[in-house]
Amino acid sequence: MSEELDRYDRHILKILQDDGRISNQHLADQVGLSTAACWRRVKSLDERGILKRHTTLVDPEALGYGLCVMIMVTLIRHQQDHTKEFEAAVRSFPEVLQCYAVTGNADYVLRVVIPNMAAYDTFLSEKIFTLPGVNQVKSNFALREVKYETAIPVDLS
Structure with a gap:
């Protein structure tokens, strides 16, 4: 980041x-700025890419996604073509909520929400196993959610 975040930006x-x-008015009141100054700061944070996107969090179970699966995927070799194809395909799969390229025993870790075990079997056989370069897939099923946060810690000091 080229510009430092001051205490107002961090509080926002x-x-x-x-x-x-x-609302901008309520935000400005809480931060201690005028509404115009607060709006300019939020706009700047947005333009600088610090605010990545505005969204609403939805309970997956309310939409019928009863399973949360962490999938470790290992590719055959670290070939650029396989990596690009895998990453492009994973980006297109709506049930994949997160995908990370990682170090260790796998090349990627995916967090997937899926309705049930039959749907997971179909997801693996029709999507993951059809991708070129996939060598090994290991799955861990979440038993329960212990902690789920989306907020990045902000130091207000």
């Missing part, structure tokens, strides 16, 4: 992560 970020639907 903390509040927006807790409530992205807060």
Whole structure:
């Protein structure tokens, strides 16, 4: 980041992560700025890419996604073509919520939500196993959610 975040920017970020639907007036009141100054700061944070996107979090089970699976995928070789194809395909799969290229025993870790075991079997056989270069897939099923946060810690000091 080229510009440092001051205490107002950090306070704005903390509040927006807790409530992205807060009105500019209420945000400005909480931060201690005028509404115009607050709006300019939020616009700047957005333009600088510090605010990545505005969204609403939805309970997966409310939409019928009863399983959360962490999938470790290992590719045959670290070939650029396989890597690019794998990453492009994974980006297109709506059930994949996160995908990370990692070090260790796998090349990628995916967090997937899926309705049930039959749907997971179909997801593997029709999507993951059809990708070129996939060598090994290991799955871990979440038993329960212990902690789920989306807010990045903000130091207000």
